[in-house]
Amino acid sequence: MVGRPRRCHDRRVGVFDVAADAYVRFMGRFSAPLSGPFAEVGLAGVDRSARVLDVGCGPGMLTCELVRRQGASRVSAIDPVESFVRATAASYPGVDVRGGTAEDLPYADDTFGATLAQLVVHFMRDPAAGVREMARVTVPGGRVSACVWDHAGGRGALSGFWRVVQRCDPEAEGEATLAGSTAGDLTRLFVDAGLREVDETLLEVRREFATFEEWWQPFTLGVGPAGAYVRGLNQIERVGLEGALREEHGDGPVTIQAGAWTATGVV
Template identity: 75%
Template sequence: MQLFDVAADAYVRFMGRFSGPLAEPFAEVGLVDVKPDAKVLDVGCGPGMLTSVLARRQGEANVIAVDPVEAFVEATAAAHPAAVVRRASAEALPFPDDTFGAALAQLVVHFMSDPAAGVGEMARVTAAGGRVSACVWDHAGGRGALSGFWGVVQRYDPTAAGERALPGSTAGDLTRLFEEVGLREVEETLVTIHLEVPTFEEWWQPFTLGVGPAGAYVDSLNQIERAGLMAAMREEYGDGPIEVHAGAWTATGLA
């Protein structure tokens, strides 16, 4: 998770503009048939975008959130004092079996060190009949929130890895993973978001904050290379406003 060992504000400025709008439709999927007073787990909560939606829908005291990054844990705990927020990885959740009515992981599976172990842990701590859900940007299909960025990068630098090969990023990946760990009645859909960034500068500046693979790539460039990439991005997108249409593969199943 070193790619995300950054200040909470940096993450919010970079990915929060996309993951915030994603949280509501993802929660709609992840809370289907979940009792309104059930305890729910937010796995890899980051600075708490999904946590906020779950707190509003389930009641803050029924929300438990975990993340391996201490800065994110502190930010989420400060924003949601009635919730339980702990530092932990998805692959080793510090909870007994059958604890939760639902477990959700937003934009996390593709960065788990062992996705099968992480989803298996989510299934373990979810009570029988409870719901386990995860979503991942459709990087492989070119519909991720950052697909446009990587498209420009790879035209100029074909060696750049991008995020297309991350686990869960292709249709059917999450379904196979869920079924492998024994989840039942698995369904996979594409959840979409749409947003508008007013200016090019507002869209570009968060890429310079070192967050995630995209931020790491920009950080790796020298001053001249970075200026060239910025110019290429401006040529691609113009001065703004910039419209973003993104989709995330979303799988849900029963424990």
């Protein structure tokens, strides 16, 4: 059995206060392929001349897709992690990139034709306040959209990891209880924020890794709750967890089929 490091899903910035490259290597391998289908949903019916906002942009996976569709001058992005803000600004110099939180967006009312948050709501300190802010800065008739991995249903990008962890360490929390991780969670948040015509669906992505090491190594970079959990293990515990994961997945290839609950609503 592995040990019991500190509780793994602190919603604060700390679990993502890492180098942008580490985030890209860990979660970017799943969030990048998700960004296309998510943008398709979030920008449905939105004029190509409209300004759009990426809330919790990270190092810019969704930002990239929004720039492709809307043009850099019409895209704004915000994130509380300084390294992510720098990375996104460097990659997309025409984008208005700022530091800040979802719960206190530094934009005027009715600014954007669409506001999107990819894999962010479950890490907001106050998800209800964050969604209300997203609605506030969106024009009447504009779209607000968010997606979160289906952690509760066991179909998240990291669900296979957490299943093995919790067999080894039953006290590990995982991410299944985070806001938005269960079917209907995002819909309730959106309706409570006053959004109308709310629709929730499941978007799916598939990634294949040639070897176990290719899939496993980014977990050691300390990114997010999963990375924090691994980093909190001592050497013996980490070797034990790696062995249990290898027994579960084999030497490779490792295929991850992941689903993200996705909600959209109209202001």
